[in-house]
Amino acid sequence: MAPILQLRALKAFYGQSEVVHGLDVEVEEGGMTVLLGANGAGKTTTLRAICGTVRNEGEILFAGERLDRRTTEQIAALGVAHVPEGRGTFIGLTVEENLRLGAYTRAGRPDANMQRMYGYFPILAARRRQQAGSLSGGEQQMLAIARALMMAPRLLVLDEPSFGLAPQIVEDIFTIVERIRREEHVSVLMVEQNATLALELADHAYLIETGYVVASGSAKALADDPQIRRSYLGY
Amino acid sequence: MNESATAVAADEHAAGRYAGLSVGAWRWIGALVLIAFAVMLPFGLSKYHVFELTLVMIYAIAVLGLNILTGYNGQISLGHGAFFAAGAYTAAILMHHYGVPYWATVPPAALICFVLGVLFGLPALRFEGPYLALVTLAMALATPQLLKYFDNWTGGQQGINLVKPLPPASLGIDRDRWLYLLVLAVLLLAIRIAANLLHGRTGRALVAIRDQPIAAAAMGIHTARYKTLAFGTSTAFTGVAGALAAIVVGYVSPEGYSLFLSISFLVGSAVGGIATIGGAIVGGLFIQFVPNLANDISDAAPGAIYGLAMLLFMYAMPRGVVGSLGPWIARSMRLIQPSRPDIQSK
Amino acid sequence: MHQFSQQIFSGFAAGAIYASLALALVMIYRATELVNFAQGEMAMFSAYIAWSLVNGGVSFWAAFVITLVVSFLGGMAIERVIIRPVENAPVLAAVVVTIGLALIFNSLAGWIYSYTVQDFQSPFPDRPVLGALITTRDLGVIGVTLVMLFLLFAFFRFTATGLAMRAAAQNPASARLCGIPVGRMLAIGWGLAAAIGAAAGVMVAPVLFLDPNMMGGVLVYAFAGALLGGITSPVGAVIGGLIVGVTENLVGTYLIASQLKLTVAFALIILVLVFKPHGLFGTAIVRRV
Numbered sequence: 001m002a003p004i005l006q007l008r009a010l011k012a013f014y015g016q017s018e019v020v021h022g023l024d025v026e027v028e029e030g031g032m033t034v035l036l037g038a039n040g041a042g043k044t045t046t047l048r049a050i051c052g053t054v055r056n057e058g059e060i061l062f063a064g065e066r067l068d069r070r071t072t073e074q075i076a077a078l079g080v081a082h083v084p085e086g087r088g089t090f091i092g093l094t095v096e097e098n099l100r101l102g103a104y105t106r107a108g109r110p111d112a113n114m115q116r117m118y119g120y121f122p123i124l125a126a127r128r129r130q131q132a133g134s135l136s137g138g139e140q141q142m143l144a145i146a147r148a149l150m151m152a153p154r155l156l157v158l159d160e161p162s163f164g165l166a167p168q169i170v171e172d173i174f175t176i177v178e179r180i181r182r183e184e185h186v187s188v189l190m191v192e193q194n195a196t197l198a199l200e201l202a203d204h205a206y207l208i209e210t211g212y213v214v215a216s217g218s219a220k221a222l223a224d225d226p227q228i229r230r231s232y233l234g235y
Numbered sequence: 236m237n238e239s240a241t242a243v244a245a246d247e248h249a250a251g252r253y254a255g256l257s258v259g260a261w262r263w264i265g266a267l268v269l270i271a272f273a274v275m276l277p278f279g280l281s282k283y284h285v286f287e288l289t290l291v292m293i294y295a296i297a298v299l300g301l302n303i304l305t306g307y308n309g310q311i312s313l314g315h316g317a318f319f320a321a322g323a324y325t326a327a328i329l330m331h332h333y334g335v336p337y338w339a340t341v342p343p344a345a346l347i348c349f350v351l352g353v354l355f356g357l358p359a360l361r362f363e364g365p366y367l368a369l370v371t372l373a374m375a376l377a378t379p380q381l382l383k384y385f386d387n388w389t390g391g392q393q394g395i396n397l398v399k400p401l402p403p404a405s406l407g408i409d410r411d412r413w414l415y416l417l418v419l420a421v422l423l424l425a426i427r428i429a430a431n432l433l434h435g436r437t438g439r440a441l442v443a444i445r446d447q448p449i450a451a452a453a454m455g456i457h458t459a460r461y462k463t464l465a466f467g468t469s470t471a472f473t474g475v476a477g478a479l480a481a482i483v484v485g486y487v488s489p490e491g492y493s494l495f496l497s498i499s500f501l502v503g504s505a506v507g508g509i510a511t512i513g514g515a516i517v518g519g520l521f522i523q524f525v526p527n528l529a530n531d532i533s534d535a536a537p538g539a540i541y542g543l544a545m546l547l548f549m550y551a552m553p554r555g556v557v558g559s560l561g562p563w564i565a566r567s568m569r570l571i572q573p574s575r576p577d578i579q580s581k
Numbered sequence: 582m583h584q585f586s587q588q589i590f591s592g593f594a595a596g597a598i599y600a601s602l603a604l605a606l607v608m609i610y611r612a613t614e615l616v617n618f619a620q621g622e623m624a625m626f627s628a629y630i631a632w633s634l635v636n637g638g639v640s641f642w643a644a645f646v647i648t649l650v651v652s653f654l655g656g657m658a659i660e661r662v663i664i665r666p667v668e669n670a671p672v673l674a675a676v677v678v679t680i681g682l683a684l685i686f687n688s689l690a691g692w693i694y695s696y697t698v699q700d701f702q703s704p705f706p707d708r709p710v711l712g713a714l715i716t717t718r719d720l721g722v723i724g725v726t727l728v729m730l731f732l733l734f735a736f737f738r739f740t741a742t743g744l745a746m747r748a749a750a751q752n753p754a755s756a757r758l759c760g761i762p763v764g765r766m767l768a769i770g771w772g773l774a775a776a777i778g779a780a781a782g783v784m785v786a787p788v789l790f791l792d793p794n795m796m797g798g799v800l801v802y803a804f805a806g807a808l809l810g811g812i813t814s815p816v817g818a819v820i821g822g823l824i825v826g827v828t829e830n831l832v833g834t835y836l837i838a839s840q841l842k843l844t845v846a847f848a849l850i851i852l853v854l855v856f857k858p859h860g861l862f863g864t865a866i867v868r869r870v
Contacts, residue, residue: 538688
């Protein structure tokens with residue numbers, strides 16, 4: 001299957017500092033690719049480069065279109081849904097309003113999509129009129145993912161979905177994400193520090209260290225690699 | 236033998252010395268040259284130009300006061316015209332009602348405006364951002380009304396006419412040049428005080444309070460005390476400027492201390508660079524000359540030209556002239572520095 | 582007692598104008614954390630546009646609508662051209678830009694329309710009603726303000742664009758990720774604010790008489806009203822504006838030293854703020870460390 005996302009010699013910058021040095025990454029259509037690595041490796045920066053929120057050089061190809069010269073809004077309109085680090089929910093708005101905003105780029109009424117989201121995340125249905133800021137961390141993460149899916153995206157970009165959440169909640173969320181990937185036919189690119197869980201779900205993985213790809217391959221191959229197991233999986 | 240000579244040369248470069256003198260020494264020389272130039276300048280200009288430059292320096296002192304508050308403390312004041320007026324009327328009342336000699340009115344003006352600043356600073360601490368702007372705006376609006384109301388002291392609408400001071404006979408210079416030199420002396424003193432204040436412990440505390448107030452408090456910086464002192468010092472500077480203005484112009488009246496004056500100070504501060512000392516002088520130049528230039532360009536709509544000038548300055552140099560050019564100059568200076576051995580090679 | 586009630590009601594009428602301008606100020610502040618000091622002068626300029634149209638033979642309400650549309654477009658243009666360059670600059674730079682803009686509008690109005698005070702006929706006849714408590718003209722002003730408020734509320738609450746604007750104001754980064762063109766939302770916000778200000782200007786012109794310096798005092802009171810209500814609260818802006826209007830009127834009527842009206846009115850408002858430093862309905866900005 002052709003890759004839906006291709007990063008070629010991608011460099012990313014914070015101001016004058018080059019933080020990502022020429023990455024080559026591919027995401028297969030319909031598959032889940034995960035970027036692993038320690039803090040500060042440049043994983044989040046890579047995702048931000050894809051969505052046009054940091055300065056970058058190199059090529060970003062999404063279903064044949066070049067993303068690297070476009071604005072964040074244009075990239076979103078093309079079908080790339082980004083769930084940022086820290087969720088990025090509109091805390092002053094209700095759950096339902098958050099979901100509606102996710103569908104901003106889609107024509108027609110969002111109600112059918114919303115029902116589907118409530119199907120994946122029943123807790124959100126119960127809290128639909130509540131202010132998003134009053135939700136727990138796990139619920140906000142679910143809301144952020146649901147909002148991204150309201151766009152009916154072709155690529156879902158998840159930045160550290162497990163951050164700050166209790167292990168049980170993380171398992172629940174990951175189970176739902178896997179289900180969504182299958183049922184919605186959406187490709188997923190995920191950055192995760194929780195390597196064990198991520199490698200269980202993903203098809204492919206890249207290991208990033210200080211802005212370089214140091215290992216890549218199928219998730220199983222990386223999970224079986226003893227060196228990686230020692231450095232990143234802890235056993 | 237060769238090796239030690241190279242070591243000495245490398246040391247000199249590493250310490251940033253040029254032609255045997257350190258950067259600090261060069262700064263002193265530069266400052267002395269500037270001061271000498273400023274002292275000699277009035278003798279080469281017409282009386283009117285000397286008067287204009289004197290006003291520039293007075294506005295610079297006022298804007299310097301505002302910079303202490305806005306730039307280093309992050310509090311926006313729309314009301315410094317009120318303190319300018321307070322200083323001016325203090326001087327005028329002392330001179331007119333009590334016959335105090337002109338030069339002796341400046342310290343009381345400073346003291347009174349300092350006290351007023353502390354008094355207003357205390358409650359003003361409760362307010363942030365636009366709320367503080369409103370409170371200071373109220374001060375600026377109240378000033379003409381209060382000045383007209385207490386007409387026993389202030390002469391009400393008519394204001395007070397003052398006798399312009401005589402220069403000391405021994406110096407043999409005329410009044411305009413004498414006043415210029417007097418104001419220049421006060422400006423240099425003000426710059427010295429501001430620099431000491433802001434580059435020392437107090438300055439660092441103020442910047443800390445501006446940028447990270449919670450962390451600053453957690454570090455033990457007595458936020459309330461510093462903020463109040465900043466307010467008082469700021470108003471004292473502006474009050475001194477007001478007193479000097481009264482002396483130099485020889486006339487005070489409520490019309491001269493309207494909201495427009497406060498706004499001019501704020502704009503001058505922004506155009507010069509709020510967290511700089513040199514920016515105050517640029518601000519003074521802007522306040523004095525741009526409105527006149529605007530009048531020359533268009534007598535039908537001078538305000539539009541003045542407003543346009545504000546826009547263009549902010550587009551080109553959003554951090555003010557000194558705020559934007561300063562870092563650029565510093566970077567250029569590093570370029571012309573002699574190359575030095577890379578002490579931190581990887 | 583009758584005079585007291587009368588003053589309260591006519592204070593409401595003035596307050597309605599302050600409320601409208603305050604609403605415009607709050608809209609822009611919520612979107613950009615910037616106080617638009619040019620709001621009053623923009624409103625004054627819009628009033629002149631309406632006046633020119635009426636003088637040219639257009640009916641009042643047609644002129645009103647045309648002026649609102651022109652002001653909306655003008656506000657959008659101002660955001661894109663004048664404010665955009667300093668959007669990411671320090672706040673003071675943007676403040677100075679709005680001050681400069683105010684000067685430009687004021688001066689242009691004087692140049693184009695001269696400083697002669699002009700007559701502007703109100704569409705509402707000036708007849709006393711309700712037992713001479715209030716005039717029909719004042720009622721008309723309050724009515725127009727309420728209609729505007731309602732339309733604005735409905736726009737933000739029930740339309741997709743309104744929701745997108747609220748999102749863009751609260752969290753521009755996340756809004757972009759949803760595909761919302763944040764820049765365009767800002768421009769629309771300024772356009773709406775300009776239109777609201779225009780309505781305020783047209784309402785006030787018959788009362789204060791049309792001249793380039795008409796809105797200076799109004800802006801100051803509107804600013805006070807917006808802050809009194811809480812600079813981030815539209816409802817607060819309206820209530821704040823009304824309170825300021827009534828306060829100003831009562832102080833003007835009962836204060837012996839009438840030259841100190843502005844001083845005393847502001848002193849009272851600030852006194853309230855001392856006890857509620859974020860306004861009556863404002864929320865303290867909770868800073869997370």
